[in-house]
Amino acid sequence: MSNQVYPKDKEILPGLQIEKVDDRIMTLNVGPQHPGSGHMRIIIKVDGDYIVHTDPDPGYVHRGEEKMAEYRNYITNIPHLERPVIHDSCNILYPYCLGVEELLGLEVPERAKYLRVIAAELNRCVYIEYWLAIYGIFLGHSTMFMWPVGDRELLIDLLDKMTGARVTHAYFVPGGVRNDVPPNFEDVCLRQVNYFEKRLKEYADVFYDNPILISRTKDTGVLSREDAIKLGTTGSVLRASGVDFDIRKKEPYDVYEELDFQTSVLKEGDSYARSKIPWLDMFESCKIIRNALKKMPKSGSVRVKLKPKPKGEDTEVYRRVESGRGALGMHIVSRGTPQPYRLKISVPSFRNLIAMPHLLTGEKLGNMPAVYWSLNYWPVEADR
Amino acid sequence: MSVIAPKFRLGYLVKGITDNIFWIIVLLTLIGIPVVQIVLIYIDFPVIDGEIWNPFRVFDAMTHPERALPLVKNFMQTDLFKVVAFPGFGFAALIAAAVIFVERKMLAKLQLRVGPFYCGKVEGILQLMGDGLKLISKEIIIPAKADKPLFWAVPVLFAATAGAFVALIPVAPGWVVADIDLGLLAVFAVIGFFPIITILAGWSSNSKFPFIGGIRALYQMVSFEIPLILSLLGIVMLTGTLNLSEIVESQSFFPWIVFMPIGAVVFFICILAELERIPFDLPEAESEIVAGWLTELSGMMYGLVQLGSYLKLYAFAALFVVMFLGGWNGPSIFPMEPMAEVITDGIVIMPDALVVKDIPGLPLFAGEMINGTIWFILKTAAVIFFILLPRGVFPRIRIDLLLKIGWYKLIVLAFVNIFIALALVYGGIIGPGGII
Numbered sequence: 061m062s063n064q065v066y067p068k069d070k071e072i073l074p075g076l077q078i079e080k081v082d083d084r085i086m087t088l089n090v091g092p093q094h095p096g097s098g099h100m101r102i103i104i105k106v107d108g109d110y111i112v113h114t115d116p117d118p119g120y121v122h123r124g125e126e127k128m129a130e131y132r133n134y135i136t137n138i139p140h141l142e143r144p145v146i147h148d149s150c151n152i153l154y155p156y157c158l159g160v161e162e163l164l165g166l167e168v169p170e171r172a173k174y175l176r177v178i179a180a181e182l183n184r185c186v187y188i189e190y191w192l193a194i195y196g197i198f199l200g201h202s203t204m205f206m207w208p209v210g211d212r213e214l215l216i217d218l219l220d221k222m223t224g225a226r227v228t229h230a231y232f233v234p235g236g237v238r239n240d241v242p243p244n245f246e247d248v249c250l251r252q253v254n255y256f257e258k259r260l261k262e263y264a265d266v267f268y269d270n271p272i273l274i275s276r277t278k279d280t281g282v283l284s285r286e287d288a289i290k291l292g293t294t295g296s297v298l299r300a301s302g303v304d305f306d307i308r309k310k311e312p313y314d315v316y317e318e319l320d321f322q323t324s325v326l327k328e329g330d331s332y333a334r335s336k337i338p339w340l341d342m343f344e345s346c347k348i349i350r351n352a353l354k355k356m357p358k359s360g361s362v363r364v365k366l367k368p369k370p371k372g373e374d375t376e377v378y379r380r381v382e383s384g385r386g387a388l389g390m391h392i393v394s395r396g397t398p399q400p401y402r403l404k405i406s407v408p409s410f411r412n413l414i415a416m417p418h419l420l421t422g423e424k425l426g427n428m429p430a431v432y433w434s435l436n437y438w439p440v441e442a443d444r
Numbered sequence: 445m446s447v448i449a450p451k452f453r454l455g456y457l458v459k460g461i462t463d464n465i466f467w468i469i470v471l472l473t474l475i476g477i478p479v480v481q482i483v484l485i486y487i488d489f490p491v492i493d494g495e496i497w498n499p500f501r502v503f504d505a506m507t508h509p510e511r512a513l514p515l516v517k518n519f520m521q522t523d524l525f526k527v528v529a530f531p532g533f534g535f536a537a538l539i540a541a542a543v544i545f546v547e548r549k550m551l552a553k554l555q556l557r558v559g560p561f562y563c564g565k566v567e568g569i570l571q572l573m574g575d576g577l578k579l580i581s582k583e584i585i586i587p588a589k590a591d592k593p594l595f596w597a598v599p600v601l602f603a604a605t606a607g608a609f610v611a612l613i614p615v616a617p618g619w620v621v622a623d624i625d626l627g628l629l630a631v632f633a634v635i636g637f638f639p640i641i642t643i644l645a646g647w648s649s650n651s652k653f654p655f656i657g658g659i660r661a662l663y664q665m666v667s668f669e670i671p672l673i674l675s676l677l678g679i680v681m682l683t684g685t686l687n688l689s690e691i692v693e694s695q696s697f698f699p700w701i702v703f704m705p706i707g708a709v710v711f712f713i714c715i716l717a718e719l720e721r722i723p724f725d726l727p728e729a730e731s732e733i734v735a736g737w738l739t740e741l742s743g744m745m746y747g748l749v750q751l752g753s754y755l756k757l758y759a760f761a762a763l764f765v766v767m768f769l770g771g772w773n774g775p776s777i778f779p780m781e782p783m784a785e786v787i788t789d790g791i792v793i794m795p796d797a798l799v800v801k802d803i804p805g806l807p808l809f810a811g812e813m814i815n816g817t818i819w820f821i822l823k824t825a826a827v828i829f830f831i832l833l834p835r836g837v838f839p840r841i842r843i844d845l846l847l848k849i850g851w852y853k854l855i856v857l858a859f860v861n862i863f864i865a866l867a868l869v870y871g872g873i874i875g876p877g878g879i880i
Contacts, residue, residue, distance in 0.1 A: 200840030
């Protein structure tokens with residue numbers, strides 16, 4: 061502890077001048093029973109108001125998803141694989157379905173590809189709204205908790221119409237989607253997404269343009285472009301540091317290359333930029349949904365017929381997609397059995413968590429929630 | 445909600461109602477009558493025709509309510525009534541309860557939700573009562589290594605200090621519990637107790653998060669007390685008195701906010717910080733330090749602190765009204781003629797024609813007092829509304845930014861306000877020999 065380096069505000073910290081630093085240090089267990097922690101623990105050591113040491117301690121919600129997947133066949137794996145991020149369940153099933161289709165050699169119908177994109181983008185918005193709500197309440201802004209949670213209902217209703225379930229959809233299956241959408245879905249979807257986009261603009265008035273929010277989050281927890289790449293962050297954290305990296309653009313899957321959208325990139329790399337990127341992403345998602353609704357074939361099959369207990373070839377595949385938090389990959393190893401021999405989920409949350417000690421050390425204690433949740437981190441997914 | 449239980453039987457309903465009536469009667473006789481007896485000790489019984497009203501006559505008057513009027517009048521002139529009921533605790537607690545209800549409903553409307561809805565049938569109007577019952581029935585848990593006497597004392601001290609603050613506020617002409625010449629100084633003295641109590645709470649609970657919260661509260665309150673005191677000094681210079689009632693009387697033509705807008709703004713921001721309300725709720729910042737200095741308080745101890753903080757909110761809003769908005773002054777909306785003469789004249793008190801002739805108007809019906817109280821409540825409600833509003837709009841501020849605001853900006857503005865007051869006095873505009 062005593063050789064701990066204070067990276068920021070070196071000259072104004074009196075802690076460096078005294079001999080025994082340990083006497084001034086107080087250890088705080090933030091979590092797992094703490095309103096500002098999520099399902100994890102962060103062991104924080106503070107010197108006055110400054111954090112001198114951060115030790116994230118995830119693992120409280122480990123479920124053994126990867127091991128469970130080895131005992132179930134490719135179809136029965138679907139419902140439990142979405143459990144790590146139930147708010148983003150379409151996007152976590154996306155790489156699995158892409159991988160299994162490659163293993164089994166399935167050709168997905170055109171309409172199913174568009175339906176997948178629509179469901180994935182709706183689900184991304186649902187996830188980001190939930191994340192934004194928690195970001196709001198972490199900063200003490202209770203209106204920013206209620207508004208996203210309320211507006212999220214619009215999209216939840218749409219997904220309910222599409223899939224029959226509000227949160228855990230299990231909508232994506234290898235070879236397409238589970239079922240077609242109801243007849244008037246296109247009109248309802250267009251109307252609700254347009255209204256949703258109008259609501260999104262109001263968030264700027266109450267939250268993003270708020271001077272107190274800007275004074276709290278600007279220039280706190282700055283992650284430089286080099287550090288962001290070196291630490292292996294993905295998604296909104298990486299794009300907030302000025303790296304234009306989006307799987308939907310770089311390695312387009314399904315029909316993303318035919319759709320018209322931009323990735324949002326900011327250069328600052330501070331908490332404010334990290335909190336803004338997902339919000340900007342939602343506008344792009346609305347654009348993608350409208351575009352996909354226009355280009356989608358009006359009829360056609362949405363799923364290829366599968367044999368019971370399909371067997372993969374003796375090979376391995378790795379596919380990844382852009383989830384609400386960043387690049388989410390699945391590595392499936394097949395040994396010619398109906399079950400995967402090994403299924404490795406590479407989650408973006410854990411990648412972003414790695415940046416946390418780097419960002420929090422040297423910050424003030426009051427910045428802890430602002431920096432922590434801006435990392436776009438979902439504890440359950442990191443434990444999987 | 446309105447579903448009749450499947451095993452509904454009329455007999456059970458009747459039994460429930462009769463049970464309730466039984467218990468109400470039992471509690472009334474066991475608690476109500478002793479309370480009446482205790483209250484009667486404090487009342488000076490009126491002497492009517494050389495005969496003192498004794499408790500037996502009081503019970504006699506209970507059967508004929510019109511005979512109790514002199515007694516009510518006498519009770520309203522006692523100090524006990526002032527402390528317990530009208531300008532004191534009861535009035536403030538009623539306003540605090542209304543504030544809690546309005547806060548929850550207003551915040552809910554801002555946030556696209558309903559708020560309390562079911563408790564009390566009409567828009568959840570009894571939610572506070574339900575919450576209070578819940579808090580009373582909860583177990584009080586004391587941390588094992590807490591400093592127990594101090595820990596027990598904290599909620600009581602907090603509520604009592606807030607009550608002392610309430611006692612200094614003049615509500616209507618002559619209606620103030622403690623009408624002292626150094627009233628404003630007493631207010632500053634009472635405010636000075638709050639940081640001590642919060643640091644005691646943080647220290648005595650022997651826990652890390654309350655400790656950090658207590659330290660934060662100490663920093664915050666001490667650094668905002670100075671601009672708070674400075675922002676009120678301008679008015680003291682203009683009026684030349686520290687008595688709050690006299691300060692209100694000095695505003696019969698115009699409120700001081702006309703000349704002291706900077707002081708009003710500084711004082712309002714200081715109120716928010718002193719009350720630990722958003723955006724200055726750092727001592728209770730839940731995502732950083734759980735509940736701050738309130739973390740270890742449980743059950744009714746927490747309830748008492750909440751009661752104290754809402755009494756404090758009322759008192760600060762009332763102080764704003766008294767200092768800047770003219771207190772009870774306002775156009776007459778209630779007939780100034782005392783209606784009491786009409787009511788009480790010529791009432792036959794006793795059967796043997798003992799006519800009471802010299803009962804003046806009952807204080808409750810004095811037009812001046814009703815008028816003043818209505819204006820006071822309206823202005824206080826407006827100030828409280830603006831105190832509640834930031835909770836729906838702002839996030840929480842950080843402690844270093846907060847201290848920077850307090851020390852660098854608000855103190856400078858408060859001094860600007862004092863210079864304005866000095867200019868007004870020496871320019872001969874306001875004050876002795878001034879134009880106005």
